[in-house]
Amino acid sequence: xxxxxxxxxxxxxxxxxLAKLASFGMMVVGLVAFGLTWIGGVELxxxxxxxxxxxxxxxxxxxxLFLSISHLSSSGWHVVIKRVPEAMTRYLPVAAGxxxxxxxxxxxxxxxxxxxxxxxxxxxxxxxxxxxxxLNPSSFVIxxxxxxxxxxxxxxxxxxxxxxxDVDGDVKHTTTGRRVAAPYAALFAITVTFASIDYIMSVEPxxxxxxFGVYQFAGIMESGFAMLALLLIFLQQTGYxxxxxxxxxxxxxxxWLLASATFWAYIWFCQFMLIWYSNIPxxxxxxxxxxxxxxxxxxxxxxxxxxWVIPFLILLxxxxxxxxxxxxxxxxxxxxGRFIDLWQLVAPRSHPVDGxxxxxxxxxxVVVVGTLVGVLGLFLFVTLKALEKAxxxxxxxxxxxxxxxxxx
Amino acid sequence: xxxxxxxxxxxxxxxxxxxxxxxxxxxxxxxxxxxMLWWIGWMVSGLVALMxxxxxxxxxxxxxxxWGLNKTVGWGFDITNFVFWIGIGHAGTLIxxxxxxxxxxxxxxxxRSAEAMTLFAVMCAGLFPLIHxxxxxxxxxxxxxxxxxxxxxxxxxxxxxxxDVFAISTYFSISLVFWYIGLIPDLATVRDRAKHWARKFFxxxxxxxxxxxxxxxxxxxxxxxxxAGLATPLVFSVHSIVSMDFATSVLPGWHxxxxxxxxxxxxxxxxxxxxxxxxLIARETMNLKQYITEDHLENMGKVIILxxxxxxxxxxxxxxxxxxxxxxxxxxxxxxxxxxxxxxSYWIMVSCNVISPQTxxxxxxxxxxIFLFIMSIFVNIGMWFERFVIIVTSLHRDYLPSSxxxxxxxxxxxxxxxxxxxIFFFLFFCFIRLLPGIAFGEVKGVMKMGQKHKHEExxxxxxxxxxxxxxx
Numbered sequence: 001x002x003x004x005x006x007x008x009x010x011x012x013x014x015x016x017x018l019a020k021l022a023s024f025g026m027m028v029v030g031l032v033a034f035g036l037t038w039i040g041g042v043e044l045x046x047x048x049x050x051x052x053x054x055x056x057x058x059x060x061x062x063x064x065l066f067l068s069i070s071h072l073s074s075s076g077w078h079v080v081i082k083r084v085p086e087a088m089t090r091y092l093p094v095a096a097g098x099x100x101x102x103x104x105x106x107x108x109x110x111x112x113x114x115x116x117x118x119x120x121x122x123x124x125x126x127x128x129x130x131x132x133x134x135l136n137p138s139s140f141v142i143x144x145x146x147x148x149x150x151x152x153x154x155x156x157x158x159x160x161x162x163x164x165x166d167v168d169g170d171v172k173h174t175t176t177g178r179r180v181a182a183p184y185a186a187l188f189a190i191t192v193t194f195a196s197i198d199y200i201m202s203v204e205p206x207x208x209x210x211x212f213g214v215y216q217f218a219g220i221m222e223s224g225f226a227m228l229a230l231l232l233i234f235l236q237q238t239g240y241x242x243x244x245x246x247x248x249x250x251x252x253x254x255x256w257l258l259a260s261a262t263f264w265a266y267i268w269f270c271q272f273m274l275i276w277y278s279n280i281p282x283x284x285x286x287x288x289x290x291x292x293x294x295x296x297x298x299x300x301x302x303x304x305x306x307x308w309v310i311p312f313l314i315l316l317x318x319x320x321x322x323x324x325x326x327x328x329x330x331x332x333x334x335x336x337g338r339f340i341d342l343w344q345l346v347a348p349r350s351h352p353v354d355g356x357x358x359x360x361x362x363x364x365x366v367v368v369v370g371t372l373v374g375v376l377g378l379f380l381f382v383t384l385k386a387l388e389k390a391x392x393x394x395x396x397x398x399x400x401x402x403x404x405x406x407x408x
Numbered sequence: 409x410x411x412x413x414x415x416x417x418x419x420x421x422x423x424x425x426x427x428x429x430x431x432x433x434x435x436x437x438x439x440x441x442x443x444m445l446w447w448i449g450w451m452v453s454g455l456v457a458l459m460x461x462x463x464x465x466x467x468x469x470x471x472x473x474x475w476g477l478n479k480t481v482g483w484g485f486d487i488t489n490f491v492f493w494i495g496i497g498h499a500g501t502l503i504x505x506x507x508x509x510x511x512x513x514x515x516x517x518x519x520r521s522a523e524a525m526t527l528f529a530v531m532c533a534g535l536f537p538l539i540h541x542x543x544x545x546x547x548x549x550x551x552x553x554x555x556x557x558x559x560x561x562x563x564x565x566x567x568x569x570x571x572d573v574f575a576i577s578t579y580f581s582i583s584l585v586f587w588y589i590g591l592i593p594d595l596a597t598v599r600d601r602a603k604h605w606a607r608k609f610f611x612x613x614x615x616x617x618x619x620x621x622x623x624x625x626x627x628x629x630x631x632x633x634x635x636a637g638l639a640t641p642l643v644f645s646v647h648s649i650v651s652m653d654f655a656t657s658v659l660p661g662w663h664x665x666x667x668x669x670x671x672x673x674x675x676x677x678x679x680x681x682x683x684x685x686x687x688l689i690a691r692e693t694m695n696l697k698q699y700i701t702e703d704h705l706e707n708m709g710k711v712i713i714l715x716x717x718x719x720x721x722x723x724x725x726x727x728x729x730x731x732x733x734x735x736x737x738x739x740x741x742x743x744x745x746x747x748x749x750x751x752x753s754y755w756i757m758v759s760c761n762v763i764s765p766q767t768x769x770x771x772x773x774x775x776x777x778i779f780l781f782i783m784s785i786f787v788n789i790g791m792w793f794e795r796f797v798i799i800v801t802s803l804h805r806d807y808l809p810s811s812x813x814x815x816x817x818x819x820x821x822x823x824x825x826x827x828x829x830x831i832f833f834f835l836f837f838c839f840i841r842l843l844p845g846i847a848f849g850e851v852k853g854v855m856k857m858g859q860k861h862k863h864e865e866x867x868x869x870x871x872x873x874x875x876x877x878x879x880x
Contacts, residue, residue, distance in 0.1 A: 072710070074417075127734045134732060174416070182769070189717070189718070189721050190724075206734070208732055209665045209666075209729075210665050210722075210726055211666045255509075262641075266644060266668075267668075270665065270668040274652070274656060274667070277656040279658075280658055282733065398414050399414045399416065400414075401412050401413075402414050408511075
């Protein structure tokens, strides 16, 4: 099919021992840190865990959507890199495991205030009672099973079609992928919207924002492209895909990272500005808890700075998008920004829970980051392990020829 | 640089055209005598536009009292029409700028007329806030103090209505320049083909001395890319700011944080529907079927189902959050939408915008021009009603039941709405007669796609018709 055959690069990825050790090391750090957070109480421990689990869940979710979008838009350029997002989706069943702990927290702890509300006879309790139909532990767990069921099924179908094509090169597998991608894109939008409400927004159960699902979607896309860029650079550094992936592919990933960072900034600003402008107490409670005290510098300083300003300035010039080093720096900022964003969403609370000290600030931040490092190690281990399972290049993909010759 | 295309890519232009054929086909349509169909369209839309202009004159002479607005419903058809037309004006720049940045080559057949449509739609939109002022001549001195009984009244920089003025005028300027830059090489071709001195002079002036040298093309490509980059954030900002006219208020039904992206999706949705309406007419009457092929129609159908579903998700999210918020005012606003005195408009909106586009999941329907035409009309109606629902049903019953009121549009408002369609179509008919309606310079650049290359070996078993895999 293609006129150019790619030589001199290994067809199969093998997980370098050093990387394996590093991911184990990260997991150990995570276990220790997570253990330490229990000293601060269940709220602190779960704050770290919810951030870490949701943060890493974003990568496989991004990967399924990336593959779906590529199918739906008949994209060609992505074929040489598509094994990486395919491997990322393999983390989904493991992510389901990390969410079991969140389900347990909803069932047996006060991390989610709505799970076991205490009636004080005030307006706050009344509001919580009004949301009982949605916010209760059993329907929370059922919804979790539905979301993961949809995500895992779709990712399995997408990857299966791609693997089958490796064997027979039949175009019909591209059609199958497309047929999965179209309904999945719709289901993705719905499930991610409600999952964002369930896991993150309901930490402050009296606060609400219709934008919230879009806001989380933007963060998932930004961190997802950043992770994709870093994994690609890692592969090339360790001697894989050296010939077939070039600066033109980096350029496209860079454009996407730039665009998704900017989209995040747009959504972040609009949500804040509209609530600030209207100044309705039910809505401003969320921002008030972050407007006063040290959180201000995290929420309104660091957050936009490293999520958008710095990646934007780095990635705007064309040469930087094509330079793996600059792309990696921008991606690291975006990944750091995703943590800051989630941290300032989950940790401060406008209405602290009874009997649990207002935690997860100051020195505990380091420990909370430790939990994230651990789950990130788990994600990397699963992804790189999955990458070994299939050839790195999908040479029988009908769009392979376009991808190899991709030029911007 | 050689182009390599997958076997699955279909040719963008059908009929085995040569470069010369393309020039002839597109330029021919503005060189010969216009067809009967064009004359009829031009005159009918001209008459409707004239009716609209006369109605506006009458309304300015008599005053805003000729409208059906009242103290409770202070915005009615006027702002509904404004938001509707601004929305229509989004597809053009989306196609030309955003799809350009995404390297979507199919845009070349449709971008020129979509961009022209954008400009005309923004003109129609700008008309309504202007005549809403009652004394529109003051609008031209907008930045000066507004004469008022209490002394000079300066514009309020904190008001989203003022942001609108800036956003829309910026958008219009950039869209105009972007459109014009794209036109220059084609205008030069028309100039070179011109026989009459007046035509030579007219197109010669417009093409600004374009000679097609390498330097010219180099500058052209660079500035086109820069303008695409500048126009892309504008596609998002304009309708986001329009949505803030509502969302910065404290009114249930208006104040919701999802408005900016939801309005942008809705704008692209309605804009694509209008592009479909116009292009389906144009390809039928001007014999452009080999340029605006069924693949183009299908792609537009896909954008419609995508943005229509986004809008549907936003409706659902709003409903859910109204309940979830626990605020009785929010809850009532949405119950009132679906069951109150304006429930009919709500259900028109839902069935046109959310339910009817779902038919486009079927490939056969996406490729049927007649079905798409009906569909696009439905979406146009639905998106007009969406703005009507947001504006009127939220206003007519607010916090105080004692101030609840109903709203009945007068014949003046209805005639102004119809008149704006007349103006829009009249301008469009003038455009397709005066300027090349297809960016043939760009179409020529994408001719290679989907055509077999000599140096590429074709494996014998890979002859699967590409059509089979374009299901979605």
